Amino acid sequence: MTNFKVGIIGAGPSGLAMLRAFESEQKKGNPIPEIKCYEKQDNWGGMWNYTWRTGVGKYGEPLHGSMYKYLWSNGPKECLEFSDYSFTEHFGQSISSYPPREVLFDYIQGRIKKSKARDFIKFNTVARWVDYLYDKKQFRVIFDDLVNNETFEEYFDYLVVGTGHFSTPNLPYFKGIENFPGAVMHAHDFRGADQFIDKNILLIGSSYSAEDIAVQCYKHGAKSITISYRSNPIDTKWPKEIKEKPLVTHFENNTAYFKDGTTEDYDAVIFCTGYQHKLPFLPDELRLKTKNCLYPDQLYKGVIFNNNERLIYLGMQDQYYTFNMFDAQAWFARDYMLGRINLPELKLRTDDINLWKAEELATETGEDHVDFQTDYIKDILSYTDYPFLNLDKVAEMFKSWLKDKEENILNYRDKIYTSVVDGTEANIHHTPWMKEMDDSLERYLDETPVDEKELSKVNYY
């Protein structure tokens, strides 16, 4: 039965995975439902669609993008490879394991450009408000056409929400920050290290954003970087220009006061304090409310909203796996909508969610988290025909990556891994990451031979 209508909100990696899942079904000669996808930005790619803007976009909507110049993948590309479209297929050559943003964006686009997905997407269009009509079992969605400043409504039998959760800054207040004379921003609005050359900068927070912005700023010439942590330091072998301090208590002018009684003056403060799940277009009874975790409450199999089985969320988990997890979720969601996966009754679904949540609660280390998410993806893949993915090997790579970072935060991006999709061993990049100042696709694919001598020298402590 395919005489129903599916609305997809967001054309980032999750929304595109949903389109791709239906397309793969269609290519088998099977009928698919009517599909429409709506994207706030003027292009697909979600977070990978870089913007120079900060704060709000051209039409005054909160910006989706949190990426910056000089952003390189912070995990091996072999851990996020699509099962049905390898990096080697896309680039026609072996590349390194940690490509820059532009290269990954190109890869994402490669798969989707081979399809007719673009025809299904309406760009510059934001979902403004959703009502669920209980009598019709349909969603009424109000969209806002940003270019024409016009609203319109559409009705859907299923609604797929793939709007991400790394766009809305979580920005706590510290006493005195309002009088800090230098630049104050959230990592969401950080657009590159250049403006911090020769500056003393303070990063508040100690997760991925802090770690990466610290290293980027060091690499591109900041004078000093302090990472202020709430609970635990990252505690890796930092170069002398990077140090960690306990949490800031307050500011006086350009001086930060720390919990350990020390003080220090800074030129800029960057809040690396994470993101909020924000779903302003959804009413209370449809709105996912969760912190960033591996198994958000309310989502059966991490995908189907428990209070309304026609509402589907993709990619709302904290992420080790990314593109391939979104694929797994999209394939699962597709087969569910096509009636191939039977939905247990509410009580059983809730029990299943609670089991997973209890298991997440029992995880402690990064390795545990990797195993947990591997198990989760195995579970949902078992329902679908998504091309085989050797998840055990991917999990091994994740664990190896965790160690690489611990061993040397400055050169883990020079390591290489082997594709589980087509067996391609990654190439050593022509330039050691710490010496590579140009993150363009052009430069990346340049055939400059690897300078092995340079590479062997790269240990920056």
Next chain:
Amino acid sequence: MTNFKVGIIGAGPSGLAMLRAFESEQKKGNPIPEIKCYEKQDNWGGMWNYTWRTGVGKYGEPLHGSMYKYLWSNGPKECLEFSDYSFTEHFGQSISSYPPREVLFDYIQGRIKKSKARDFIKFNTVARWVDYLYDKKQFRVIFDDLVNNETFEEYFDYLVVGTGHFSTPNLPYFKGIENFPGAVMHAHDFRGADQFIDKNILLIGSSYSAEDIAVQCYKHGAKSITISYRSNPIDTKWPKEIKEKPLVTHFENNTAYFKDGTTEDYDAVIFCTGYQHKLPFLPDELRLKTKNCLYPDQLYKGVIFNNNERLIYLGMQDQYYTFNMFDAQAWFARDYMLGRINLPELKLRTDDINLWKAEELATETGEDHVDFQTDYIKDILSYTDYPFLNLDKVAEMFKSWLKDKEENILNYRDKIYTSVVDGTEANIHHTPWMKEMDDSLERYLDETPVDEKELSKVNYY
């Protein structure tokens, strides 16, 4: 007849004026309708409620505030004085004509604190979506309680929109800006001149934002400021550190290229390119669509939405007059809702709007604009019992202010004017504006005697 319900969106100067208008009616012993007011921010005051944040607020909503540290009124306070609450009544003393932001905020709050207005306002609550129910002749408004992340709905017979139009940046793209290495921001996110000390900055745009940010940055120690204009330069007697150039054509790295063939390197770029009217919570048929002008289309008497006479907009005009104009509009709206003002039929309303629009089209100079807005306010006041305001004298002050600025952009804030409300002559501030680096209320009300010698020296060319 007062058995109806009024919803007010926004508790800035416009929304507060609406509350105040009803309260003044109530104080006469007359019945008033049920009123509720909703405010996105955690306090009233709208634009005057300063925030250190940029981009989005604590809960991820686009920020309302566009004000910055060291912002002083750029027009005489005597031109914005409430007719029913003088500056002298509030401060108990004569103050200067150009107070800093905090002082004006204090004044706005003074009047409203004397009322019970706060009881009517729900803070941290954003209007998410409005439907007009034609059968019930009511608005269904969905609100989002940001603190609790919960939506709820309310029904109103009249909806008053007072959400302002200086919050959503208009930010055009210039080729190469994405590779500009320094800070790039819109005036909306400018939070003070401190981070630009000793820097060469480029301001794009030549209206109030550019003029004021240029002068502030000069005052607080920027090395040089370039104002890049689209049509006409401001063309005043600038100090040597400020200059004007025609429009930027593009950027290469940190170099700006201008239409006249010149180039210059900059440390930062601030877009002073204006604001958009943005009403995301309103559907097409209720949404005001206008550029910034003195008489927006679709608004009868600048207030009543022509396609839905139960929808009221306050403060949507470009503004010479501010607080007192919002008062005039609120009093007019109140009497209209109370049935005291008869609404002509659609055709006549449209004719009236078109007459005003034609008149605006015929204006040429700043003086013409002042006269136009003076006439507009006189017109709407003629329908109400708002306490007498000598608008001809206010208009004279506006024209004098235009001249003062033209004569000396650096010290026009040292001039003084006389209140038309209570006849108080403003005090000469204890410190010439160009030498006053502290914009706090405390410092402002300090009784340091005026240094006349200093004042007489202030001519900075």
